[in-house]
Amino acid sequence: MREDTAHYLTRVLRLAVGATFVAFDPATAREADATIASVDPSVVLQISALRAARVTARRPLTFVQGLAKGDKCDAVVRDATELGATCVIVAECARSVVQLQGARRTSRLERWTRIAQEAARQCGRADPPRIELLPWKDAVSTLEDDAQRFCLHVHEALPLGPLLLEALRTEGAPIAFAAGPEGGLTADEVALAMTQRWQCVSLGALVLRTETAAAAVLGAVRVLDS
Amino acid sequence: MREDTAHYLTRVLRLAVGATFVAFDPATAREADATIASVDPSVVLQISALRAARVTARRPLTFVQGLAKGDKCDAVVRDATELGATCVIVAECARSVVQLQGARRTSRLERWTRIAQEAARQCGRADPPRIELLPWKDAVSTLEDDAQRFCLHVHEALPLGPLLLEALRTEGAPIAFAAGPEGGLTADEVALAMTQRWQCVSLGALVLRTETAAAAVLGAVRVLDS
Numbered sequence: 001m002r003e004d005t006a007h008y009l010t011r012v013l014r015l016a017v018g019a020t021f022v023a024f025d026p027a028t029a030r031e032a033d034a035t036i037a038s039v040d041p042s043v044v045l046q047i048s049a050l051r052a053a054r055v056t057a058r059r060p061l062t063f064v065q066g067l068a069k070g071d072k073c074d075a076v077v078r079d080a081t082e083l084g085a086t087c088v089i090v091a092e093c094a095r096s097v098v099q100l101q102g103a104r105r106t107s108r109l110e111r112w113t114r115i116a117q118e119a120a121r122q123c124g125r126a127d128p129p130r131i132e133l134l135p136w137k138d139a140v141s142t143l144e145d146d147a148q149r150f151c152l153h154v155h156e157a158l159p160l161g162p163l164l165l166e167a168l169r170t171e172g173a174p175i176a177f178a179a180g181p182e183g184g185l186t187a188d189e190v191a192l193a194m195t196q197r198w199q200c201v202s203l204g205a206l207v208l209r210t211e212t213a214a215a216a217v218l219g220a221v222r223v224l225d226s
Numbered sequence: 227m228r229e230d231t232a233h234y235l236t237r238v239l240r241l242a243v244g245a246t247f248v249a250f251d252p253a254t255a256r257e258a259d260a261t262i263a264s265v266d267p268s269v270v271l272q273i274s275a276l277r278a279a280r281v282t283a284r285r286p287l288t289f290v291q292g293l294a295k296g297d298k299c300d301a302v303v304r305d306a307t308e309l310g311a312t313c314v315i316v317a318e319c320a321r322s323v324v325q326l327q328g329a330r331r332t333s334r335l336e337r338w339t340r341i342a343q344e345a346a347r348q349c350g351r352a353d354p355p356r357i358e359l360l361p362w363k364d365a366v367s368t369l370e371d372d373a374q375r376f377c378l379h380v381h382e383a384l385p386l387g388p389l390l391l392e393a394l395r396t397e398g399a400p401i402a403f404a405a406g407p408e409g410g411l412t413a414d415e416v417a418l419a420m421t422q423r424w425q426c427v428s429l430g431a432l433v434l435r436t437e438t439a440a441a442a443v444l445g446a447v448r449v450l451d452s
Contacts, residue, residue: 207350
């Protein structure tokens with residue numbers, strides 16, 4: 001067993017010999033019952049037969065987040081994982097202040113992937129979302145053909161609520177949201193999304209921070225789709 | 227003008243002479259157009275006639291949050307303000323690790339009130355939520371008589387979605403949510419809430435962090451009620 005996993009089981013969760021839990025294999029979305037057989041000198045588990053994971057996402061659910069400053073994207077990845085997203089695409093936008101090149105690009109993507117795996121483990125989910133980092137134009141055009149696409153845009157008046165309720169009526173059908181970085185999307189970026197069948201929608205008059213918007217719309221899906 | 231407000235206008239927002247914005251009076255939910263008349267030696271504003279604030283909450287919306295560790299309650303107050311809550315009650319629960327007594331109690335309440343005011347200002351809202359700090363038994367029994375009450379409880383199977391849609395049908399009717407601290411609510415606390423007409427509801431199989439739960443349910447109200 002990897003050392004960080006052993007630490008998580010015996011130090012963070014404080015599981016002792018005899019304790020049971022469910023072990024996930026995210027790569028195959030399978031799980032098994034596990035019992036701690038020994039902790040010293042190393043952690044040894046007794047594992048039942050593998051089965052299909054019980055708690056998986058209910059539909060393909062993508063969140064495209066404009067690359068934002070500081071740890072905002074970390075928070076979006078964590079929240080989106082808890083709230084059932086199956087894919088989080090961090091999109092490099094015209095108003096993204098951060099520029100990720102070369103090694104920083106790789107390490108940031110690894111960081112978000114690790115955050116998604118940890119969040120999935122903590123919320124009891126077998127299938128962490130896929131994480132991608134793409135230019136905006138690619139981010140808004142790499143979706144399932146039948147996905148309902150909602151672009152959160154502060155200057156637009158069409159309320160999301162009724163459209164989302166309609167989209168949720170089809171069980172298992174893909175849904176996607178997109179939001180810009182702190183400075184918002186440019187008119188060109190919005191126009192480009194619209195050519196890819198994204199609808200511009202509003203969440204009302206109050207201005208949301210970018211990370212609150214993600215939790216709000218994915219929260220709405222979670223509440224209405226469970 | 228208070229020094230921190232002057233700083234916010236000229237340093238954070240970088241407004242110069244001639245810039246216009248909307249000034250709120252949270253206490254009376256009124257607002258006015260303001261123009262910066264001078265910045266040196268001190269900030270002077272030209273203010274239009276007061277009018278009723280345009281952006282206010284659509285219905286009484288309460289979030290009762292079990293007193294949690296670290297800055298979790300800060301995050302809940304901030305998110306709840308952005309998402310339209312009119313009252314946030316931090317509730318002292320059996321499993322609240324933090325104990326707030328005397329001066330710490332007062333200073334924490336002042337801190338949350340200040341966070342709510344700042345968040346209201348940033349999201350363009352004239353009426354920051356009222357913030358209270360109460361024992362759980364008082365927190366769950368100080369609501370409007372006709373409020374629909376939803377207690378988020380991980381072990382309970384009744385899904386929130388359909389009940390929330392039903393509650394939102396009555397325009398302007400009060401809605402309240404309650405969530406425990408990190409360790410959850412005790413059976414006694416849940417039973418007490420039920421005697422006060424709270425319904426136990428579930429957000430699905432995934433375990434949410436306490437601050438994500440607040441954003442998810444208030445986000446659902448925001449999406450569906452705007």
